[in-house]
Amino acid sequence: MLxxxxxHNVRWADGKRREDPDYFKRLSALQSPEYLWIGCSDSRVPANVITGLEPGEVFVHRNVANLVHRGDLNLLSVLEFAVETLEVKHIIVCGHYGCGGIRAAVDGDRHGIIDHWLQPVRDVADRHAGELAGIADPEKQQNLLCELSIKAQVESLSRTPILRSAWKRGKSLAIHGWVYGLKDGLLRDLDCGCGKSHGAPGCEEITAAAPAGREGQDD
Known part of the structure; x- marks a missing residue:
């Protein structure tokens, strides 16, 4: 029942006020997160809960299979606001093992409009067909595809004009690719991040080498 x-909300709010009388006053006064989280819509992967962060400490955008469509005005609006107004320092693209979107992208069935949304996952699967075909276990195969897709989204994000402009102006901003395990509750860094303050090859170097005309295309 609704x-x-x-x-539940009343009990939660009362509990918070008992623990910290100024909690909501402090929370409502300022939003200054250091992190932008681009994650999956799956209800089992709440960014604040699995990272131990409080509301206000992470700015969140979620969609099916945590994809970066560079024509998605919703995502681009969130990205621009996070980078230019909130001035986040880290952008985390986080997928998760056992993702229904990853599974639906390659199961060969028709799912409706979501099939169009999931096309970037199929593109990644096609590019890595040989590597994926070498894995006999279906679960491990999907887990690898999940990781490969996250890496592709990090690269796609690094090529957006919003981030290219930010790096050109010297902003300290890094992208990270993580994956979350539903079975153990642990986050894993896929070591595919880049950007200033990350210590890895700069995304600005990657974007500078991008072929002409690629900026407006989805992976």
């Missing part, structure tokens, strides 16, 4: 949600 009334249960309101009851």
């Amino acid at each position: 009334s249960d949600l309101f009851d």
Whole structure:
């Protein structure tokens, strides 16, 4: 029942005020997160909960299979606001093992409009067809595809004009590719990040080498 949600909300808010009388006053005064989280819509992967961060400490954008469509005005609006107004220092693209979007992208069935959204996953699967075909276990194969897709989204994000402009102006900003395990609750760094302050090859170097005309295309 929807009334249960309101009851839970009252108990939660009362509990927070008992623990810290100024909690909501402080929270409402300022939003200054250091992190932008681009994650999957899956309800089992709440950014604040699995990272131990408080509301206000992470700015969140979620969509099915945590994809970076460079024509997605929703994502681009979030990205621009996070970079230019909130001045986040880290952008985390986080997928998760057991992702239904990853599975639906390559199961050969028709799922409706979501099939168009998931095309970048199929493109990644096509590019790595040989590597994926060498894995007999279906779960391990999908886990690898999940990781490969996250890496592709990090690269796609690094090629957006918003980030290219930010790096050109010297902003300290890094992108990271992480994956979350539903079975153990742990985050893993896929070591595919880049950008200033990361210590890895700069994304600005990657974007400078991008072929002409690629900026407006989706992976």
